[in-house]
Amino acid sequence: MVDQAHRDAPEVPLSPRRRTAALVVLLIGLGMDVLDGSILYVALPTIQRDLSASGSHLQWLAAGYALPFALAMITGSRLGDIHGRRRVFLFGMVLFSATSLVCGLAGSVEVLIAARVAQGLAAALMVPQVMATIQVMYPPGRRGIAIAASSAVFAVTTVFGPVLGGLLLSLDIADLGWRVIFLVNVPICVLAAVATLMLVPESRASSAIRLDLVGVLLATLGMVALLYPLIVGAEQGWPLWSVVTLVLSVPLLALFVLHQRRRHSSPLVELSLFARRSFTGGLVVMMLCMGGVSGFSLVFTIYLQSGLGYDALAAALTQMPWGLAAAVFAVLSIGVLAPRLGRRVVAIGMAVTIVGMTALVGVTMTADGSTGGLVFLVPLALGGAGMGMGVALVFDFALHDVPVADAGSASGLLNTLQQVSIAMGVALVGALYFVLLPGTDPAAPAAEAAGSALSATVLLPLAMIAVALLAVRALPRFATQKEDDAA
Structure with missing residues (x-):
């Protein structure tokens, strides 16, 4: 009984009230980091006009956040283990606030890109400390609630981030335009930093780790x-x-x-993980899907505003069916479909996404400046539903054969390469779109030219998802952990 009580106790004992308050502070940091990855897309056409940015500049504004976020995430985790997780989280929060201020005041696109890179580094310092601190604050039996809360924050900020960005741009607070989406971070970060000092406990790794x-x-x-x-x-x-x-x-x-x-x-990457077919297969599926969808999201947002003349809020609301359908079908696939269908859920999801994106191409071929957002609803909902069914389960399948002792390293690597795939998708798909756009008929209306470029560009993410569909065969039939691993 004593041993069981010891195992069920958190490493850092806190009162329930303070523990909940500390969790809220941590989730605010997580929410801001995820939000700044999704909120920018709807502001890109406005930034392009205001700062005379080129197509490659817009790609760097997106990839320049995701890439350092990915590359520094494992380093951020190690720094927290060595120097203290609260200290590193607090430093990341202060840096995030400072870089948000620089973004909001940037007078050139080059300064904005540099600040976005620094912002991604700040996010990489903060995010790993969230899950690590949850692990030490909560006993094993109660961690599920905190982890579910973090997943909910991730989902909500991903889905509604573009809508919030569009709303802020539409309100045009104090004539700040796109700058407000960065400046709004500053007071939130200041308050969260103070709350971190007051509420979040300090913790470190119990054994020595070298960076x-x-x-x-x-x-x-x-x-x-x-x-x-x-x-x-x-x-x-x-x-x-x-x-x-x-x-x-x-x-x-x-x-x-x-x-x-x-x-x-203490290697950054545990290469032995790649010897496991399920892990490598899940990684391939995840990277191809996330890369393709991230690149598609970038160019479709630009198409709606630059091609069809939508404002930022209308563009964000038009794309909401994708995010909402993804969230609903992610829950449905995990709780209902996966136990019955196993990896076939992932395959079905990829196929549905391909159908939805193909239908979307058909709509863009006939769209013009008078086309309303409702015509995109069904194709976007199909694409989002498919992604929700597929990607939500990939982590479980990838970790199926990974021993419990390596689960942390494997999960961290999946998260890191997920961000890398986002940056690569933005680079590849975005580059193709901006190359094709000048090659369209200069006498054609903007909507027709942008639609032609988009229709051709979407073939790349479609091909990526099709390859991911083929890679599903590498996944185990069901994602249930083996008993010997779970023991």
């Missing part, structure tokens, strides 16, 4: 060398430097893998 700085450097250089030419190379006609940089990314990433294989203590 793999060489691994961080190699991964960062490799991913930047891969993504930078993909974003700007096509726009500049693929100059020699862009090709050389792209080729250079291969040995850099190979060196990163070699370094991880030789590092026996």
Whole structure:
């Protein structure tokens, strides 16, 4: 009985009231980080006009947040383990506030991009501390509630982030325009920072952990060398430097893998995980789907505003059926469909997404400036429902054969590569759209030209999701954990 009570006790004992208050503070930080990844899309056309930004600039504003967020997330987790999770969370909060202020005051697109990169780094410091602190604040029997709350915050901010962005732009508070979507973070961060000092407990890892700085450097250089030419190379006609940089990314990433294989203590990536078919298959499905959908979301948002003349709020509301359907069918697939159909739910979801996006292409072929948002409702709802059915289960399937001892590393790697796939999807799909757009008939109306470019561009995310559909066969038939792993 004593041993059981000890196992059920949290590492950092708090009163229920303070624990709940601390959770709220942590979830505010998580919500702001996720929100700033989704709220920007509806503001991109306005930013483009205001700061004379090019297509590659818009891609960098999106990828420039997701990429450092991804690459620094494991580093942020290690820093919290070493220096204290509350301290690192607080530092990330202060940095997020400062970079939001710089974003809001930026006088050029270059300054805005640099601030977005720093914002992504700040988010990478904050987010890992949320789950780690929940682990030490809550006993095992009560963690489920806190984890469910964090999942709900993630879902709500993802779905309603663009709507909030569109609403703020429509209100045009104090004639600030798009700048308000960044400046609104500042007072929230200040209050949350004060609350962090008062309510969130400090905690560290019980064993010594070393930070793999060489691994961080190699991964960062490799991913930047891969993504930078993909974003700007096509726009500049693929100059020699862009090709050389792209080729250079291969040995850099190979060196990163070699370094991880030789590092026996605290590697950034546990390479043995890739020997598990279910993990690698789930990773491929997740990256292709998230990459394709993220790139599609970017270009479709720009199409609605620049091509059809929607304002930011109308564009956000038009896309809401995708997010709402994804949320509803994610819950439905986890609770009802997966226990009966297993991995077939993922395959069905991918197929439904392909049908929805194909139908969307058909609608855009005939849309013009007078087309209302309702004509997009059914295709978007289909696409979102399919994504909800597919992606919601991928993590469970990927972790099916992973031993409990490696579950944390595997989950962290999945989250990191999810953000990497978002950045890559924005780079690839966005680059294709902006290359095709100038190639359309200059005498054609804006809606027709943008629709033609979008219809051709959507073939890339469709192909990515189709490959993901084929990769579903690598997943286990059902996601139920093995008894020996769960024991």
